[in-house]
Amino acid sequence: MPAAxxxxxxxxxxxxAGLRVAxxxxxxxxxxxxxxxxVNHHLFxxxxxxxxxxxxSPGQVAPALRSLxxxxxxxxxxxxxxxxxxxxTSQVRATGSETLEVPYDTLVVAAGATHSYFGHDEWADVAPGMKSLADAExxxxxxxxxxxxxxxxxxxVARRAWLTFVIVGAGPTGVELAGQVAFLARRMLKGEYRHFAPEDTRVVxxxxxxxxxGAFPQPLRAKAQRQLEAMGIxxxxxxxxxxxxxxxxxxGGASPGSPARIDSRTIVWAAGVQASPLAHLLAEPSGATLDRAGRLTTEPDLSLPGHPHVFAAGDMIALADVPGVAQAALQEGAYIGDLIARRLDGKAAPKPFxxxxxxSMAxxxxxxxxxxxxxxNLSGRLAWMMWAVVHIAFLVGWQNRLETVRRWFWDLTTSNRHERLVDIDDVSSRR
Incomplete structure (x- = not known):
């Protein structure tokens, strides 16, 4: 326990954001x-x-928080x-193995976001998203x-539906996932099945x-689409x-010639996000407003209105011209950490965030x-090398960085991936 x-x-x-502050x-x-x-891990x-x-593997992108x-x-x-x-009363109530009341002098809430189905939450079971390690697995x-x-x-007909994969949302997550699903089906699994061929797979x-x-310059958008289509997507x-x-x-609203219905047994949602419900817990008592995605508005120093010792950061806040990306959360966490340190040292507050x-990279x-x-603006292999260097730099831990480089090299030079385990229960649950 902390001293008085x-x-x-x-x-x-x-x-x-939270890890950077800590x-x-x-x-x-x-x-x-x-x-x-x-969860007990930091997720990259x-x-x-x-x-x-x-x-x-999951451990490469999710080191245990305690180990850090x-x-x-x-x-x-x-x-x-x-x-x-x-x-x-400056207290946080949290429930784990038992209910805890945790007092604070300074509070930082960076609880992230979850999926948004734009009013159709019933789609979640049949079109899961990917925001957590459990989601990815x-x-x-x-x-x-x-x-x-x-x-x-x-x-x-059933085989055709099983081999049709639909990804909803053409932002970076959707584009990256579509490319990998196409490569997995048509290159990595080639020759492993006897009743269908890789070219039977349809990725939409x-x-x-x-x-x-949409957030990229038009020339890069066009190049990305051409590359996706060249891959058969x-x-x-x-x-x-x-x-x-x-x-x-x-x-609905599909262009002429596009199907109004796609039969598919595997649909992935990558189209929208909604701020953590904790944003609502903070909004009413502080007077902060919420945008359509449930994100909080904050003061210029990322504190809540009327509560200078309570901060919010990451995907749960709305800042003008600030995208909901990892780099923004990192910068917000660094700013809040510096502001708190300055206060403790009796120094002047920094300028507004x-x-x-x-x-941007994808x-x-x-x-x-x-x-x-x-x-x-770059595209092709040079852009991929830049993307790889940046992502390796921001991974937590040298062991994870080295193992990720090894895995990428293996993926680029072979047609095999180790993380491919399923059992009969996985298949039966889809019937």
């Missing part, structure tokens, strides 16, 4: 940090799709779910079990927007999901990417 004179800092969420303040002797998360979400498609603070006796890590925040099971079901069915990328990778734009069930997806756009296929960094 120790400043108590509670951080909710061990993602990019690591900034952990070396100080005058603070006690309590990091609360509903930009590489989650590679877990779902068998390139990387092994040598910091002033940091407590609690596996619990926050269900109440009392701004009046379930998706990997769904992908691989679909091939197994296609191998054993004697119905040609759907979006209601008129472009893939069907790109359906201006096509909104109007209905999703266990057997397929209904599309200002986001520095360091560019992988399209196996070793092809697009990258927009300031005025520099």
């Amino acid at each position: 004179e120790t400043h108590r800092i509670v951080i909710v969420g061990g993602g990019f 690591r900034k303040l952990a070396p100080r002797d005058d603070v006690h940090v309590t990091l609360i998360d509903r 979400q930009p590489l989650l799709y590679q877990v779902a498609t068998g390139i990387l 603070f092994r040598d910091r006796a002033n940091v407590d890590v609690l596996l619990a779910e926050v269900d109440a925040i009392d701004l009046g 379930r998706l990997r099971s769904r992908l691989l079990s679909a091939f197994e079901a296609a191998e054993t069915t004697t119905d040609a 990328l759907v979006d209601a927007a008129p472009h893939v990778l 069907e790109v359906l734009l201006d096509a909104a999901a109007e209905g999703i069930d266990a057997d397929g997806i209904d599309l 200002a986001y520095t756009d360091k560019g 992988v399209v296929g196996r070793s092809h990417a697009v990258a927009s960094v300031k005025k520099l």
Whole structure:
């Protein structure tokens, strides 16, 4: 327990923003940090799709939070779910093996976001998204079990549906996932099945927007779409999901010639996000407003209105011209950590938070990417190498970095992936 004179800092969420705050303040002797998360690991979400498609193992993108603070006796890590925040008494209530009341002097809430189905939550069971490690592992099971079901069915129509994969949402996650599913089916699994050929696989990328990778400059959007189509991926734009069930997806507003219905047993949702419910817990007592995605508005220093010692960061806040990406969360966490340290040292507060756009990158296929960094637009293998260097740099731990490089090299030089385990229960659950 912290000494009476120790400043108590509670951080909710061990993602990019929360972890950056904790690591900034952990070396100080005058603070006690309590990091609360509903999972026991930090998730490197930009590489989650590679877990779902068998390139990387879960541990490579999700180091245990406790291992990161092994040598910091002033940091407590609690596996619990926050269900109440009392701004009046400065206490956080969290439930794990038992209910805890955790007092704070400074609170940082960086609880991230979850999937948004735009009012159609009933789609979640048949079109799962990918925001957590458990999501990625379930998706990997769904992908691989679909091939197994296609191998054993004697119905040609059913086999076609099992071999049709629809990804809804053509942002970076959707584009990266579509490329990897196509490569997995047509290259990695080649020659392994006897009742269908890799070219039988159909991968469809759907979006209601008129472009893939809408946040990128137009020339890169066009190059990415051409690369996707060269890989045999069907790109359906201006096509909104109007209905999703266990057997397929209904599309509205599709361009002439595009199907209104696609029969598919594997649909993945990558189209929208909704801020953590904790944003609602903070909004009413603080007077902060919420946008359509449930994200909080904050003061310029990322604190809540009227509560200068309560901060919010990451995907659960709305800042003008700041995208919901890892780089933004990292910068917000660094800013909050510096602001708290300055207060403890009696120094002047820093200037209001200002986001520095360091560019956008997305992988399209196996070793092809697009990258927009300031005025520099790159595509192809050079962009992929830049993407690889950046992502390796931000992975936590040298062992994870080295193992990831090894896995990528193996993936580029062979046609085999180790993370491909399913069993009969995985297949039976899809019937």
